[in-house]
Amino acid sequence: MVHLTWITIFLSFFLFSCKVTNRIFEEYDIVYSTKRLELKLAYPIKDSRSPITYMEQSIVKKITDNETVYKVYDVLSCRLTHLHPDNFCD
Numbered sequence: 001m002v003h004l005t006w007i008t009i010f011l012s013f014f015l016f017s018c019k020v021t022n023r024i025f026e027e028y029d030i031v032y033s034t035k036r037l038e039l040k041l042a043y044p045i046k047d048s049r050s051p052i053t054y055m056e057q058s059i060v061k062k063i064t065d066n067e068t069v070y071k072v073y074d075v076l077s078c079r080l081t082h083l084h085p086d087n088f089c090d
Helices: 002-015
Strands: 021-029 034-044 052-063 068-078
Touching: none
Parallel strands: none
Antiparallel strands: 021 034, 034 052, 052 068
């Protein structure tokens, strides 16, 4: 049973793999007394049929004396051949 689980995990990563780049940044702002942590995840997409070529997600955590705030940002890079201005205007 354990071998079957490992084989399934291996095949999932092998068949649906995309190289994910992770980076964690930490900085402290003395003026505002704020600690800021940011996790950046980058997903290059190699499927030539997909209109999206690259995805990036940032998860930001700001810590102050009074509160902790989380924000998530997504960036999608698309091919121009798949985007038509007529689709966005009425």
